[in-house]
Amino acid sequence: MTGPDPEPTSAVVDPAPAPVEAASAPVEPAPAPVEPAPAAVEPAPASLPAETTAKQPLHRGAESKPYNDILHRTLKPPVRVLLNRLVMRIRLEGVENIPRDEPLIFAGNHSSWLDGPLVVIEAPRTVRCLTKVEMYKGVLGWLLRLVGQIPIDRGKADRVALHTALDELGRGKAIGVFPEGTRGSGEMAAVQHGIAYLAVHGRCRVLPVACLDTGDALPKGARWPKRSVQVRVVFGAPFAVEIPANPRSRKALAAVAEDIRVHLADHLATARASETV
Incomplete structure (x- = not known):
């Protein structure tokens, strides 16, 4: 009895995920439009260092500590x-x-x-x-x-x-x-x-x-x-x-x-x- 019981149970459970997958299928496009959003935000941090470095000396090397005068x-x-x-x-x-x-x-x-x-x-x-x-x-x-x-x-x-x-x-x-x-x-x-x-x-x-x-x-x-x-x-x-x-x-x-x-x-x-x- 132990062997037959799981088979009917799995037969009933198996179809359950199928509808969920089908239900989620229409939902998948929703994340798709969200993904480009981070891509569009990425250039903003990239432009921030450019603005910051424009105010810094045009040289390479670690920045020294400011001197308290x-x-x-x-x-x-x-x-x-x-x-x-x-x-x-x-x-x-x-x-x-x-x-x-x-x-x-x-x-x-x-x-x-x-x-x-x-x-x-x-x-x-x-x-x-x-x-x-x-x-x-x-x-x-x-x-x-x-x-x-x-x-x-x-x-x-x-x-x-x-x-x-x-x-x-x-x-x-x-x-x-x-x-x-x-x-x-x-x-x-x-x-x-x-x-x-x-x-x-x-x-x-x-x-x-x-x-x-x-x-x-x-x-x-x-x-x-x-x-x-x-x-x-x-x-x-x-x-x-x-x-x-x-x-x-x-x-x-x-x-x-x-x-x-x-x-x-x-x-x-x-x-x-x-x-x-």
Whole structure:
């Protein structure tokens, strides 16, 4: 009896699913029109990153963390007063040339250790300078990181430093570069191509800075600046570079770097010519 019982039962049950399948057959087209809906929604997320990345720097690499410049905004005014009135004799010129609300590269000549700190302290906006990695030792290294300076290894193409600088420009901030690469005569006879890379890929203007007589105020080997020497920090008018058709071409970037060098050398010569006794 056990064997025969299932057969009639299954015979009765089998037809039941058949009508259900038949009933569901007309329902199947209903999901079909729903399926294209997600397909139509998919392009929306795809377009969102495009809009977002349009506001970011045009470079590859992980985005660096934004720098909190509260120390600059709170400490720079008193430090500037202390430096300019008690420690050194500094004359500022062209401060009105500095835009406050756009990405900007401060580019200066380099003849003394004072040049970088002067640009950072005297500029009316936060400036993060690319600073050689050799400086990041002990208390000085801790202080440089605290105030947001960007370490760069000049012995290689330091992509981390360049991408950090580009991230900063992408946020509408300012960075400082001394494109001669090292301390020297400060005559702008040659500049490194890194500044061209930053100006082209950061899509920003360059503001020339002439730091005059800093080498006399703090000669090599000296530990304290001479107050008897007056130092001039002259901010020029910002200028835009021409974006090459192939922004990754070394030859094109070399041409941009030379154009920047000419602008900086002209500003340096003009600043020296305007000096009054």
